[in-house]
Amino acid sequence: MxxxxxxxxxxxxxxxxxxxxxxxxxxxxxxxxxxxxxxxxxxxxxxxxxxxxGRAGLADAMADAEIQRFVAGVREALFAHGGQVRSAVAAAVRFTLDEAAVNPLIRVILTSSRGGADPLLAYLTTRSDVVMAQAAVPLLEWAAAHLPPLPAEDLTFAVDTVIRLVVSHIVLPLRPAEQTADALAGLVLLLLEASRRH
CATH class of the missing domain: 1.10.10 (Arc Repressor Mutant, subunit A)
Structure with missing residues (x-):
């Protein structure tokens, strides 16, 4: 053989x-x-x-490759700013919003449900927990390297909240990416400050 x-x-x-x-x-x-x-x-x-x-395995592999590329980009954006919280978070959010706007596969995924004939979006949404967990990894790594120690539960909640907000702005943008990134970075500062007061 x-x-x-x-x-x-x-x-x-x-x-x-x-x-x-x-x-x-x-x-x-x-x-x-x-x-x-x-x-x-x-x-x-x-x-x-x-x-x-089969097609399901191929879709899975395609999604994993795309997620890994995104995670690498988010990690690079965060760590390029070290411990400057607002700048680091804004850069990571801006990277994500910009990539989602220009990445052709992401665009196909986000628009595929409108025609009703393309099952890729429905398939990928069944893996949302995996996507969220992988997206959290670079944020948690950056926080461990550059932020004062925080209660794990508070940090996990803050990271999860930011990811969900970013995703919502990808699906339904309300303002230019730069403004959204800056606003979400400001929100992260507020979440961190609230956590430190407890």
């Missing part, structure tokens, strides 16, 4: 996910077929099935 080396398999999986992403962006998730993904990735249809099992 032929064994495939890990680097080759990683490259194959990355090519499949990239092909699925490209097709989702250009045609919508409802039009993505395993055979088309295989052709675009330069692999056999059976390879796509072997690696991901």
């Amino acid at each position: 032929l064994t495939v080396s890990r680097p080759d398999r990683d490259a194959t999986r990355a090519a499949i996910v990239a092909a699925a992403r490209q097709l989702t962006v250009t045609r919508g998730w409802a039009a993505v077929r395993m055979s088309t993904v295989a052709e675009l990735a330069g692999v056999s249809r059976q390879t796509v099935y072997n690696e991901y099992g």
Whole structure:
């Protein structure tokens, strides 16, 4: 039996996910077929099935890749400002809002429910707890590195609140991204101050 080396398999999986992403962006998730993904990735249809099992596994992998990229960007934005709370949080929020505005996959996900034929949004919303947990990681890491010790429960609540507010402003923006980022950063300062007083 032929064994495939890990680097080759990683490259194959990355090519499949990239092909699925490209097709989702250009045609919508409802039009993505395993055979088309295989052709675009330069692999056999059976390879796509072997690696991901079907469309649900492929959607999962595509979402995970996108989330990892977002989390890396948020981490970079936060840590670039060190312990300057307002600047760090504003930069992270601004990065997230800007990426959501220009990222073609995020745009497809956010608009797919309007036509009623594309199940990708519904699928991804079933993973919202995973998405929220991963989004919290860089915020908690930054807080541990740059903020005075806070009760874990208070810090977790503050992080969760900020993430939920950012998501709500992605879905239904009320003002320009820069203003929203600054306002949410100010809110974080208030939450931290309230936590320190207890």
